[in-house]
Amino acid sequence: MGTDLNLKLDLKSITNITKKNQGQATSLELLHKYSITGNSTELRKQMLDDIFVLPDIALLGQWTTIYAAPNTGKTLLTLWLLKENLLSNNIDGDFVFYVNADDNFKGIVEKTELAEQWGFHMIAPNHKGFSTSQITELMIDLAETGEARGVIIILDTLKKFTDLMHKRDSSEFGIISRSFISAGGTLICLAHTNKHKNAEGKSIYSGTSDIRDDSDCAFIIDKVEGGLFQDEAAVEFVNDKARGDVADKISFSYSKKQGQSYADLVNSVKRLDDQKIGKLKSDAEFKRKLDEDQNLITAVGKSIKAGITSKAAIVKNVSEETGIAQRKIRESLINRTGEMYDLGHRWTIKIGAHNKSEYVMLDPFVSAEEINN
Amino acid sequence: MRPLSYDPELDTEFCSGGNSYKFRKIDYDPLSDECIARYRRLKLFENTSGLVEEARIPSFRHCEIFEKITYGYDHGSSWWLVLDNFRIPFYMIEPYAKYEFNIDGLKYHEVPNNIAPYGGVNRFVKEIRKEPDTTSYLFVKTAHYRHLLDVMARLEARAKLEPYFNSVTAKDRRNAKKRVRVEKGLIVFGGYNGD
Numbered sequence: 215m216g217t218d219l220n221l222k223l224d225l226k227s228i229t230n231i232t233k234k235n236q237g238q239a240t241s242l243e244l245l246h247k248y249s250i251t252g253n254s255t256e257l258r259k260q261m262l263d264d265i266f267v268l269p270d271i272a273l274l275g276q277w278t279t280i281y282a283a284p285n286t287g288k289t290l291l292t293l294w295l296l297k298e299n300l301l302s303n304n305i306d307g308d309f310v311f312y313v314n315a316d317d318n319f320k321g322i323v324e325k326t327e328l329a330e331q332w333g334f335h336m337i338a339p340n341h342k343g344f345s346t347s348q349i350t351e352l353m354i355d356l357a358e359t360g361e362a363r364g365v366i367i368i369l370d371t372l373k374k375f376t377d378l379m380h381k382r383d384s385s386e387f388g389i390i391s392r393s394f395i396s397a398g399g400t401l402i403c404l405a406h407t408n409k410h411k412n413a414e415g416k417s418i419y420s421g422t423s424d425i426r427d428d429s430d431c432a433f434i435i436d437k438v439e440g441g442l443f444q445d446e447a448a449v450e451f452v453n454d455k456a457r458g459d460v461a462d463k464i465s466f467s468y469s470k471k472q473g474q475s476y477a478d479l480v481n482s483v484k485r486l487d488d489q490k491i492g493k494l495k496s497d498a499e500f501k502r503k504l505d506e507d508q509n510l511i512t513a514v515g516k517s518i519k520a521g522i523t524s525k526a527a528i529v530k531n532v533s534e535e536t537g538i539a540q541r542k543i544r545e546s547l548i549n550r551t552g553e554m555y556d557l558g559h560r561w562t563i564k565i566g567a568h569n570k571s572e573y574v575m576l577d578p579f580v581s582a583e584e585i586n587n
Numbered sequence: 588m589r590p591l592s593y594d595p596e597l598d599t600e601f602c603s604g605g606n607s608y609k610f611r612k613i614d615y616d617p618l619s620d621e622c623i624a625r626y627r628r629l630k631l632f633e634n635t636s637g638l639v640e641e642a643r644i645p646s647f648r649h650c651e652i653f654e655k656i657t658y659g660y661d662h663g664s665s666w667w668l669v670l671d672n673f674r675i676p677f678y679m680i681e682p683y684a685k686y687e688f689n690i691d692g693l694k695y696h697e698v699p700n701n702i703a704p705y706g707g708v709n710r711f712v713k714e715i716r717k718e719p720d721t722t723s724y725l726f727v728k729t730a731h732y733r734h735l736l737d738v739m740a741r742l743e744a745r746a747k748l749e750p751y752f753n754s755v756t757a758k759d760r761r762n763a764k765k766r767v768r769v770e771k772g773l774i775v776f777g778g779y780n781g782d
Contacts, residue, residue: 265672306673308730333733 267305267366267400268295270461271433271451274305274364277391277401279372279426280451281419282435287449288404289316289370291435291466293328294483296368300332307333310366314338315346315374316404324476339374346374350387353394353401363398372405378421388428395430407434416452430457438465438491439498445471448486448494465491504558510538510546511560515575518561523572547573591654593645601643608640608664612705614774620755621708623763628752629704635745636738638666638677652678652726655693659686662705662721668734675731677738681705681723688724694732696739698723699746706752719752 230240239247250257265274272278272295282288293312300307314325314336322338329336339346349369356362369375376387391401405425407417417436419426426432432455438448450465469482486494513532517523522531529543552559555578566572608629613622633640641649642665649665662681667674681703688695700706703723708716727735767774 303670304672306675306730308675308728310730330729330732333730335730 264459265304267299267310267402268292269298270464271295272400272402272431273458273460274366274400275395275398276430276458277395277403277428278431278433279403279405279419279429280433280435281405281407281417281426281454282449283407283409283417283437286435286437287447287466287468288435289314289325290468290479291449291451291483292368292370292402292404293325294466294480296334297328297332297480300334305366306364308335309364310334310368312336312368312370313346313349313375314370316371321476328477328480349375350390353390353399356399357393357397360397362394364400365398366400366402367394368402368404370404372403372425373421376425378405378425381422381424384422384424385428388424392428403429419454426455429455431455431460438494439501445469448491450491463491500558507546507550509536510543511550513538514543514547514561514573518573518575523566523574524570525573528573591645591650593650598645600645600647603644605642605644607642608704612662617767617774618760618763620753620760623755623759624753625704625706626763626766627755627759628702628706631702631745631749632698632704632742635702635741636666637668637741638738639669641665641667641676646676648676649678652676652693652728655690656680656688656726657690659684659688659724662707664704666725668738675727675734677735678726679704679723680726681707681721683707683709683721685722686724688726692729693726694729694735695724695726696735698725698739699743701749701752701754702742702746703752708753716753717751 233240266272267274268278271280280288280292296310296312299305300310312325312329312334314322315338317325317338322336322341326336326338337344349367353362353367356365372378377383395401403425406420408420410418412418417434419432419434431453433451434454435449435451438450446467446469448465448467450463451461453460453462456462465486465488467484467486468479470479474482510532513536514528516535517528517531520531522528525544525547528547529540532538532543533540547561550558550560551563551573553562553576555576559576561573561575563571564574609626613626613629616622617626632638646665653660653663653665656678659682660680661683664679664681666677666679668677679698698704700718700722703719703721705721705723706719707721709720712720725735725738
């Protein structure tokens with residue numbers, strides 16, 4: 215054992231002596247050469263300030279991935295946020311490159327017009343000789359030549375540049391992106407979520423976890439249902455991973471009308487404050503619960519109409535009719551008892567003959583007082 | 588593309604001091620009417636546009652503009668629009684002719700004649716001129732076109748209030764003498780006859 219170790223040590227020293235004789239550095243010397251300890255002053259000078267590329271979402275010098283289901287508005291909101299920062303002169307559009315690889319010709323033209331108006335660079339596959347496969351080479355080159363500093367690349371959408379379902383491809387893309395970021399670049403990737411949502415009804419990122427793991431920051435955009443006008447949509451960015459002072463949640467609304475131009479769509483985007491989004495969410499939850507209870511409400515209504523008005527009889531009858539658990543029926547009977555139809559109440563209790571409590575259906579157009587009388 | 592005026596492998600950005608527009612195009616004969624009017628226009632141009640001259644060379648970001656201009660590049664000068672977080676390069680050429688440019692990646696506008704700094708006249712044509720023989724073109728990269736439009740709006744609005752390009756009043760002449768006295772020792776008379 216001891217002899218083996220001595221032999222290994224001898225070999226190691228021989229290898230090192232050979233390297234020295236050939237004018238090569240030993241591994242230890244190389245590690246010392248690579249050490250950046252002592253260069254902090256220089257590095258601090260090169261460090262990018264905490265400037266947002268997309269307000270509250272993406273910081274300069276970071277890799278941010280924004281996940282959303284198709285047609286949620288990730289391109290729209292990314293462009294709107296970019297516009298906010300460009301027009302307030304927070305970032306120099308000459309260093310912003312939006313790679314639009316997820317659009318038809320009309321979309322490319324409309325978005326390029328916006329790029330000209332706000333001042334940033336639009337790049338599209340098969341235009342001026344660009345192909346999506348070049349982007350990783352360009353990122354490597356920018357990092358190696360030191361030109362990456364201050365360059366902002368937005369990839370829409372990421373699956374056009376790497377295979378998100380393939381672990382090795384995603385991991386390789388992560389390595390390239392990290393070298394670009396380490397050299398001072400900024401990367402914003404737009405990616406899709408899964409069709410299926412998690413147990414809480416929230417979207418989950420599509421593909422392997424490598425991209426999310428390697429990103430500095432990840433956001434998931436979800437649509438908030440209900441509450442707004444018919445053609446309006448509300449969405450919420452929820453932070454999934456953060457490195458830096460980005461928002462936990464941020465919400466927007468936009469208005470989609472038939473025949474409107476993309477510029478009009480962008481101009482319809484508005485920020486939603488916490489109060490408004492809170493109301494929207496509670497309205498959506500209210501609607502969801504009402505939809506969920508609809509069968510039960512109908513069954514209770516039928517029972518009451520048939521003269522079954524006591525609690526125990528309604529529970530028994532509805533359970534037999536619908537197969538809904540008696541506990542659930544009892545809960546709903548309590549939760550939906552009241553006098554305010556708009557608050558989700560659907561029946562009220564009237565004191566009948568012999569002081570017996572009877573359930574009476576609420577009519578949205580008739581007050582509970584009138585029913586009781 | 589035109590060859591660069593520097594070697595990217597060897598030269599460091601701003602490694603040379605360079606000379607200012609005033610030094611190159613006014614100080615060689617600061618008390619002549621031509622240079623008095625040019626000085627007036629230069630100050631008007633600077634103050635109205637908000638642009639700050641870049642005299643140092645090589646300025647890589649200005650070179651990105653200048654190398655794409657393949658004709659008409661006479662009397663070139665480099666300028667910055669300084670914003671809170673970054674600077675935008677502007678490049679001006681003032682050739683003795685009118686040109687149309689169609690350069691991929693660049694946008695330009697013509698500076699109003701009575702506020703365009705150079706305002707040169709052909710010395711072989713003796714008649715009195717209402718307009719200069721040179722035209723000043725201000726270039727930016729396409730992504731900065733919005734900023735060029737802002738600058739042009741300011742210049743065009745101001746130009747409407749200003750006299751014709753070669754106007755020199757007695758007050759202008761007195762001010763020129765005062766300025767030369769103050770700058771005594773800094774001005775190299777006849778030392779540099781423009782470019």
